[in-house]
Amino acid sequence: MGAEYVRDVEPGEVIVVDKNGMRSSKPFSAPRRAFCIFEYIYFSRPDSRIFGDYVDKTRRRLGKQLAIEHPAESDIVIAVPDAANTAALGYAQRSKARFEIGLIRNHYVGRTFIQPSQGMRDFKVKIKFNPVGGVLQGRRVVVVEDSIVRGTTLRQLSRMIREAGAREVHVRVSSPPIRFPCFYGMDFQTMGEIIAAKQSVEEIRAHVGVDSLEYLSKEGMLSAVPNSAEDYCTACFDGEYPVEVEKEMTKLRLEG
Template identity: 50%
Template sequence: MGYDVDCDKMKDECGVFGIWALGQSEEAANFTYLGLHALQHRGQESAGIVSTDGETLYVHRAMGLVADIFDAGVLAKLKGGAAVGHVRYSTTGGSHVKNAQPLAVQYAGGPIAVAHNGNLVNAEALRSELEAAGSIFTASTDTEVVVHLLARAHPAAAPGTVEHLVGSVRQALGRVSGAYSMLFLTPKAIVGARDPMGFRPLVLGRLKGNWVLASETTALDLIEAEYVREVEPGELVVLDASGLRSERLFPDRPPAPRLGRCVFEHIYFARPDSVLFGRSVYEVRQAFGTQLAKEHPVEADVVIPVPDSGVPAAIGFAETAGIPFAMGLVRSHYIGRTFIEPQQSIRHFGVKLKLNAVRGLLKGKRVVVVDDSVVRGTTSRKIVKMIRAAGATEVHLRISSPPTAWPCYYGIDTPTRQELIASTHSTAEIATYVTADSLGYLSLDGLYAAIGAERTGFCDACFSGQYLLEFPRRQNHAPLRLVGG
């Protein structure tokens, strides 16, 4: 029987990477492999690369981790100087190789591959419409809806040209609503597009005169590419033989009235060594800890993080509170997403396989343990009990984000609202459940004070319930408050 040791964390989204070096290099697949390796934290379920030599698309997708899927033999078959890649954790569509990306098809405009980070809130309605019109779907991912919309597009430009691709992308994305940072690859070009509210990150880099697109700057760092800038919300970029050009995705529409950049990227999803929305992720997380110490001070002997994402915030908390910092929990980096249990009775060992308390640092101490979030509360409860079992006299839990009380529909695989402990329990009740002596969450105002930005630039629906895009109501969801455009 398998058990998910990360059951109390938001599931990572997806990551995309693309490079256009056609005519300049034959190692596009190798660079894409490295880029995906740097984005592995964004999805550990499946991965894929599609490359081109200017004539043909070469495809390899499989379930598993990047390093396990791509070896030298596989990469050698992915020919050419341009490629796009994808790492996936399912948000829409199940865990199956048929849903692995990039999706690659042949349509009237020629061969094309599509890689998508995000979630389309009207995908179900569009799929029903397309099926009624005769479309046949082979996967259950919302990205396939975009593929069918591409096939039905009728741009004025001749098929097979870059302008036909750009026109098809505009028409297809003009029908969808939701979060997307997408890459489209043909033998002629790569087109990158980011939704008008900018929910999901996408950055632009330069490698020896060639252009690179990626979900995070860590992918640029690994291949020693220069970070140029973010792809702006509502921007379309074209990489082809003539270089780079940028256009508005929907030139006939007014810009979005506000931005909806995912604030949870700063809290948990992005790697701490990334630069996200113009800020160092590490510095922002440390600032979360600083603000948390101001809002919820406590007398204690040691501050410890829940590794790895809680480390910067714990450092900030410790420095501000004047309490020593220590790595009182040690993480095993060799545990996979599941493990085989010898018997049902030791299922609770799941967290202990991932984390172990350092008894010598904790025995007889009043401990502050800092984590980035609490989802169901199950893992926090086990961690607090583990720290007590190591001899701590008090355990004070501090969370470097507000209570997560609402599900996300924009590209994060969250539990239903009924499963989110903060949706039905007060902070005091959660503290009792996790057996902590005290519990403190970072306030929403404190969150933005630490980021140093206005709330109107971000989406925080998972904390506030204020959704920025309307979507079809589903059963078992509470009424939603809608704000913005």
């Protein structure tokens, strides 16, 4: 677009842009910052610059930290494309392993966890990814994924990767386990939908059918992002909601 980055909108601030130019006012009390840390993990494109840093650089740091915390004996490192690509590059770089393109994503299919029914999500995963047999056959594979919500995608992918001939499949996740619903707009709003709310890491590993499964620690995640920990919302990982959620709504969604 040729646009120029000026600055972020502050909490409580309203910016009006019209024929007279740009005006800023602060009609609301400015609460604490609470950047959605999931923007760095999954939502934003890697070429974005948000909360003071590039998403690409931050995601690489998440991947490097993951490699420090959870190394794996492997022949290759692959990503679940596209969101985990840069985290996988960071993981491979730090572990001095070979990065390969082991899965091809069909760009005409949307994001899977934002589909309304389980049946539709299952079907979409099948047409969304294709394994690259020549890369996976006979190899011990580390698969870097950005996050696990329901486990649907990963379960099907692990089967797909094995069927393509991989000898071992080790999953490394560049965020901590999602254990709580998001009430601020993300479509994983009930505890019933979130696999790590009810199952241990070992149970999830068995469910998705991989040889090993490890998540990045919360401390590791916070060490990889700019700003201080208090500037972020991390509620889906730790249940500490920065803006109070109405009790009735919480009850409804936690029971869901």
